[in-house]
Amino acid sequence: MTDVTFIDHTGEARTVSGTAGMTLMEVAIKHQVPGIDAECGGACSCATCHVYVEPEWMEAVGQPASMEEDMLDFAFDVRPNSRLSCQIKISDALNDLRVHTPARQS
Amino acid sequence: MTEHNEAVIKTDALIIGAGPVGLFAVFELGLLDIKAHLIDILPKIGGQCAELYPEKPIYDIPGFPVVTGQQLVDNLLQQIEPFHPEFHLGEMVVSVARHESEQGVLFHIETDAGTRFEAKTVLVAAGGGSFQPKKPPIPDIDSYENTSVFYAVRQMESLRDHHVLIVGGGDSALDWALNLQSVAARVTLMHRRDEFRAAPHSVAKMRELVAEGKMDLLFGQVTGLEGANGQLTAAKCKGMDQAAFRVPCDRMLPFFGLTMKLGPIAEWGLNLHENLIPVDTEKFETSTPGIFAIGDINTYPGKLKLILSGFHEAALAAQKAHRYIYPDKRLLFQYTTSSTSLQKKLGVNG
Numbered sequence: 352m353t354d355v356t357f358i359d360h361t362g363e364a365r366t367v368s369g370t371a372g373m374t375l376m377e378v379a380i381k382h383q384v385p386g387i388d389a390e391c392g393g394a395c396s397c398a399t400c401h402v403y404v405e406p407e408w409m410e411a412v413g414q415p416a417s418m419e420e421d422m423l424d425f426a427f428d429v430r431p432n433s434r435l436s437c438q439i440k441i442s443d444a445l446n447d448l449r450v451h452t453p454a455r456q457s
Numbered sequence: 458m459t460e461h462n463e464a465v466i467k468t469d470a471l472i473i474g475a476g477p478v479g480l481f482a483v484f485e486l487g488l489l490d491i492k493a494h495l496i497d498i499l500p501k502i503g504g505q506c507a508e509l510y511p512e513k514p515i516y517d518i519p520g521f522p523v524v525t526g527q528q529l530v531d532n533l534l535q536q537i538e539p540f541h542p543e544f545h546l547g548e549m550v551v552s553v554a555r556h557e558s559e560q561g562v563l564f565h566i567e568t569d570a571g572t573r574f575e576a577k578t579v580l581v582a583a584g585g586g587s588f589q590p591k592k593p594p595i596p597d598i599d600s601y602e603n604t605s606v607f608y609a610v611r612q613m614e615s616l617r618d619h620h621v622l623i624v625g626g627g628d629s630a631l632d633w634a635l636n637l638q639s640v641a642a643r644v645t646l647m648h649r650r651d652e653f654r655a656a657p658h659s660v661a662k663m664r665e666l667v668a669e670g671k672m673d674l675l676f677g678q679v680t681g682l683e684g685a686n687g688q689l690t691a692a693k694c695k696g697m698d699q700a701a702f703r704v705p706c707d708r709m710l711p712f713f714g715l716t717m718k719l720g721p722i723a724e725w726g727l728n729l730h731e732n733l734i735p736v737d738t739e740k741f742e743t744s745t746p747g748i749f750a751i752g753d754i755n756t757y758p759g760k761l762k763l764i765l766s767g768f769h770e771a772a773l774a775a776q777k778a779h780r781y782i783y784p785d786k787r788l789l790f791q792y793t794t795s796s797t798s799l800q801k802k803l804g805v806n807g
Contacts, residue, residue, distance in 0.1 A: 390509075390585065390716065390717055391505075391509045391510060394509060394510040394513045396509040396510055396513070397509060397714075397716070398714070399716065420650075420652070421654045423649075424625065424626045424627060424648070424649065424650075424654060424713075425591065425627075425713050425714040426713075427591075427593050427594050427678075427713070428594070428678060428680075429649050429678065431697070453594075454594060455594040457591045457592075457716035
């Protein structure tokens with residue numbers, strides 16, 4: 352199991368776990384983590400699963416692909432550490448990953 | 458009440474939502490000689506399948522090991538063609554009212570475009586609700602909406618001689634930047650990066666206009682608005698380097714795509730449970746007799762939000778709809794494989 356922590360805009364942290372291969376979005380939905388809407392269900396088509404990756408995790412998580420960059424245009428307050436959680440697959444390398452969710456997805 | 462002169466469209470069934478479930482409802486109703494009109498807020502047919510994932514493969518449609526959202530929509534359109542459904546696209550239903558008259562119960566439905574319908578039965582197949590423009594979470598943006606901030610352009614003339622800030626990097630943003638450039642006093646296009654998802658020729662044209670000094674292109678995001686009483690005077694922005702700057706403007710058009718909201722469904726007098734419409738599992742009828750809810754918009758014990766569940770719900774709702782529309786006719790259960798009369802309706806007999 353891989354542990355990941357979602358920190359909401361008020362600073363409240365929720366640590367949940369998923370199995371390698373699941374997307375970060377799926378882990379959030381499975382545990383009903385607030386702050387992730389995921390309207391399109393993971394098709395990289397809605398930008399409502401936007402997260403900010405903590406700086407020290409940026410390298411391990413990697414950069415968004417061009418389709419994800421395009422979809423981030425539909426998100427708000429996009430920052431250099433913005434990612435769509437449906438495009439991040441969790442693995443042992445991402446155990447203890449920390450991401451922040453925005454105040455609003457849409 | 459204002460008097461409307463335009464003709465009211467009369468139909469047996471009115472289907473609200475032209476996604477896969479609404480489309481298949483046309484088929485099930487059609488086999489029972491029930492004529493349907495469909496309304497959808499999107500300018501195209503197919504609902505989420507066409508809007509959110511036209512190219513995404515779907516693996517759980519019975520009989521199709523894999524089919525994309527758009528293929529499924531295209532196939533459904535082909536399947537319902539014999540029943541000549543009529544579509545009213547780009548319109549949102551604002552009111553649904555039930556009237557009891559001497560001829561029985563009739564529903565009066567009106568859209569935001571002023572189209573009016575009189576239907577014997579209504580099927581709500583509205584999926585996740587209505588697709589509506591995403592609103593940027595900018596403080597106080599609400600107080601500028603419809604005076605200075607618009608999510609759609611109804612009339613270009615309304616923007617004549619204004620300083621228009623268009624925010625976004627897709628086709629809507631680019632198209633309106635190009636269209637308004639000759640009408641507005643000045644158009645500024647702002648996007649978070651120097652890459653655009655829009656049609657390449659639009660992007661090329663925009664860059665040409667910028668090079669000629671006819672419009673401005675800025676990189677950044679809007680963080681706040683300046684102005685008073687709904688009158689915008691400037692947008693506070695930050696660049697990707699986080700540096701703050703401001704853009705004087707008196708109109709702003711944000712184009713950040715669409716999101717699903719329940720919308721006016723909440724005002725149709727139907728019982729709701731957590732933004733879903735509770736129905737029974739025999740007829741998929743709502744708390745209002747004669748109004749059915751099928752597909753993702755409904756809820757009942759054990760509900761699964763699957764397209765295939767919506768198809769089943771459409772078939773059963775159609776059976777009950779037949780009782781409302783043809784109260785004196787006995788409904789005979791028939792198979793399309795063997796029934797001559799069903800095959801005639803499908804145009805495949807003789």
